Amino acid sequence: MSGAIVRPYGDTTGDGMVQVSFTLPLPHDKRAEGAALQLAEKMGLAPALLVHAKAMGPDFTFFVVYGSVTHLVDVDAVTVVPREFPLLSAKEVNAAIKSPLRRKLLVVGACIGTDAHTVGIDAILNIKGFAGEKGLEYYRELRVVNLGAQVLVPELVERARAERADAVLVSQVVTQRDAHIHNTTQMSAAFREAYPAGTAPLLVAGGPRFDESATAALGVDRVFGKGTTPGEVASFLVHALAPLPAARTP
Ligand code: B12
The missing domain is CATH 3.40.50.280 (Cobalamin-binding domain)
Structure with a gap:
């Protein structure tokens, strides 16, 4: 496909839905959940939904966030390292x-x-x-x-x-x-x-x-x-x- 601008596919084509997981060095509470959503927003997820939050010991929380990413991918701007040799048997x-x-x-x-x-x-x-x-x-x-x-x-x-x-x-x-x-x-x-x-x-x-x-x-x-x-x-x-x-x- 040439000249293509694409977005992730979640529920419907091009809806931009992605799921990311990360851990914050905060105890699990409402503030930590708000912090996770703030991070998701800064990463370009709008709106972002917190689908999972779990304490990882007393001082850390693991999160899974699902949301629509505002960024687009320009497929023409993707660079790859092409295989420079033939595949042999x-x-x-x-x-x-x-x-x-x-x-x-x-x-x-x-x-x-x-x-x-x-x-x-x-x-x-x-x-x-x-x-x-x-x-x-x-x-x-x-x-x-x-x-x-x-x-x-x-x-x-x-x-x-x-x-x-x-x-x-x-x-x-x-x-x-x-x-x-x-x-x-x-x-x-x-x-x-x-x-x-x-x-x-x-x-x-x-x-x-x-x-x-x-x-x-x-x-x-x-x-x-x-x-x-x-x-x-x-x-x-x-x-x-x-x-x-x-x-x-x-
Ligand atoms: C199996 C596994 C282990 C086994 C390893 C057993 C063994 N004998 O290899 C055990 C239980 C021992 C282990 C231990 C640890 N693990 Co471990 N492990 C894994 C796991 C689940 C799978 C890795 C694997 O076997 N992949 C399958 C192979 C076929 O794929 P591959 O390695 O990518 O190899 C392919 C290519 O990369 C390439 N390739 C690889 N090497 C080479 C070399 C050459 C020359 C070439 C040409 C190609 C090539 O070709 C291969 C075939 O396509 C991964 C998670 C995951 N799903 O990847 C975590 C993972 C790698 N482990 C991780 C960690 C943190 C550890 C531990 C530090 C955990 C701990 N706290 O103790 C220890 C470290 C031990 C140590 N000293 O290294 C992390 C690494 C995170 C990071 N960013 O570095 C991972 C990613 C898990 C995670 N998500 O946290 N682990």
Whole structure:
């Protein structure tokens, strides 16, 4: 659709109805409910209806507010990061690696920092895969070293060097206090420091709350967000590493 201005759909087309939830640092009483409605109004919900309020301990209240948002969405002004590589089948990925490289492509994966959310990285790496696609372990020409949860950056760099990794895949799910950004920038800086210029492995960061356009700021080669499938990652690896070097020397 081009030139479209849209509003959310609730009960009828274009009525603008949205539902938002949030917590205020106030004990649950009438004043807290009024504060929630004031916030909703400031967010552009008019009229706003308080549909749920529940005390979260003595000092906090959780709210759900439903209302018509006054803002419009200009679909033409939406910017997305387009996929810059073709999607390949597992067979095509294997073929693209096998002939130029004549060895398996080595992928090291980990959940770094204190993050213990391994389901996302496992969805990409484990053979059982995700969304009907097999994970990278299924690809004959890939060798996957999955380091699991709570891997410290020095440990990751060390292992990547020992394994002569072609690509390092890190997952960050927790975003409290921008932990995902700090951990990823720390990781990429450590790789830049540990490897001579231009020889570091391909660095890929993934997780549900990453901004896919933030590669430069994070110092990585690619960022993948929510809903990523293993096939996309395998296709990217081939795209980014071709023509593949015969051997990596850290
Ligand atoms: C399961 C879960 C847990 C499990 C994790 C078990 C495990 N082994 O992973 C347990 C119970 C341990 C847990 C603990 C905690 N959790 Co938790 N958890 C979740 C939950 C419910 C689901 C996450 C999940 O598995 N998603 C499914 C996977 C498949 O999706 P995904 O991670 O997005 O991965 C996909 C993409 O993002 C991408 N991807 C992800 N990583 C990578 C990496 C690469 C390289 C690539 C290419 C792609 C990629 O590909 C994947 C497939 O598409 C979420 C809420 C939610 N619904 O998301 C909260 C959630 C992530 N947890 C949260 C929190 C706060 C915690 C705790 C801090 C709670 C506490 N106070 O103790 C602890 C932290 C523990 C720690 N040290 O990390 C918060 C995070 C909030 C924030 N802003 O950071 C969430 C959002 C819940 C919430 N709404 O509050 N959690």
